[in-house]
Amino acid sequence: MAFVPAQGYYPLYNPPIPCRSPIYGGLRAGMAVYINGMIPHHANTFAVNFSCGQYDGSDIALHFNPRFQGKDSVVFNSFQSGNWGGEENRKDGFAFRKGSPFEMVVLINPGGFQVNVNGAPFYEFRHRMPMERVECVHVTGDVTIQSITTVGGGALMGGGPSYQPGGAVTLPAYPSMSLPVMGGPMYNPPVPYLGNIHGGVTPKRTFVVKGFIPQGGQSFHINFKSTATNEIALHFNVRLNEGAVVRNSFLRGNWGNEERVANFNPFIPGQYFDISIRTGNGRYKVFVNGQQFCEYKHRFANLQMINALEIGGNIVLSLVQF
Incomplete structure (x- = not known):
């Protein structure tokens, strides 16, 4: 019995780290990305990057980086044309605990990325580059990922990705600028x-x-x-x-x-x-x-x-x- 995801709901389960989870059809307002994972006891840092390419060195529209060294903090940034932008920090209300699971939700708004952690608003990072350039979610560092799920994306033709044994994902073909938004989440x-x-x-x-x-x-x-x-x-x-x-x-x-x-x-x-x-x-x-x-x-x-x-x-x- 093969797993068939709902339209506009595309999960990737238990990927090895580092991993890249494609954004089917590109990123746009109204979508959301759910990341469920576990912080190991030995964690020093991990990063979630909304990347504009599938390779190292690509521009990054959102760099989300919890750091467990010294005073715990979360750094937000972007990476464009080979250079990092100005850092934004949240040092209070650190929401991650070593040895504990977490859920991070990134809601894509017209003005920025709204990041919620464990069901509570955490930070809003204003867009520094067009959101439509984002092609994948890239996760690295000291973290175990249970699932990365794109909500609201998907292809008009091909019915979305197909899931192969071992968690491999085959992308569908789709015409540009004709991607429906999932209704009703x-x-x-x-x-x-x-x-x-x-x-x-x-x-x-x-x-x-x-x-x-x-x-x-x-x-x-x-x-x-x-x-x-x-x-x-x-x-x-x-x-x-x-x-x-x-x-x-x-x-x-x-x-x-x-x-x-x-x-x-x-x-x-x-x-x-x-x-x-x-x-x-x-x-x-x-x-x-x-x-x-x-x-x-x-x-x-x-x-x-x-x-x-x-x-x-x-x-x-x-x-x-x-």
Whole structure:
């Protein structure tokens, strides 16, 4: 079962460092880049560069550089025509801890890069060169990356990148200046979350949920629901206190038989996760952090009547997109 990303949602999972993650079709306002990773205990420094080329020495529109030497600080800068610009520093409110996971989100605004760390605004770096020149995210230094995800990019032709065994990415072909913006991502929505699925659940549609499980969390759930019948077509329930992930349906006033079988359990308190649920003709296909997790056969036949997505429990949401 191959992983198929949602339109306008292009993740790269567990890349070796240094790594370059392409920006499909170039950077533009309204897009966002999510970087989930871990800071090792021996860390001295790492850098996230929004680079204007795929090679060393390319211009850099945004250089984001946490430094753990002496007094912890984060340096922002740009690199153009072989020279660094003037540094901008944030020394207070250092958001990175050795031995801890982090989530960095870069929101692309018309005037600059808005950088959020662990769900909170961190710094705005004003554009010093056209954002459209950015071709990739380049990560180097003392850091482990779980995923780099571009949200809002993508190609009109070719359907986006294809994912090969081992994490290799094949880029699609696309015509210039004809790249659609993905509709409907919700950044940091509150919990409980309720979203309307316009047109119902149709085949070959992917639902993405990114979030964080706080320490002490007991459970959270994702429900695909029909509000007309008050039935739940898919109940995806992560039970941390049981070490299980339960799938079920609530039909005609009763719960059905639970499904619990899985080859692994990727949900850990204190960690970030990425769930993609793709609807097929006969089943849901669930991927977690880019890995196949389970399938669930349809028990609610009329998919177009499934018009609500509910998320609740002990979870902090960073993105919901469908």
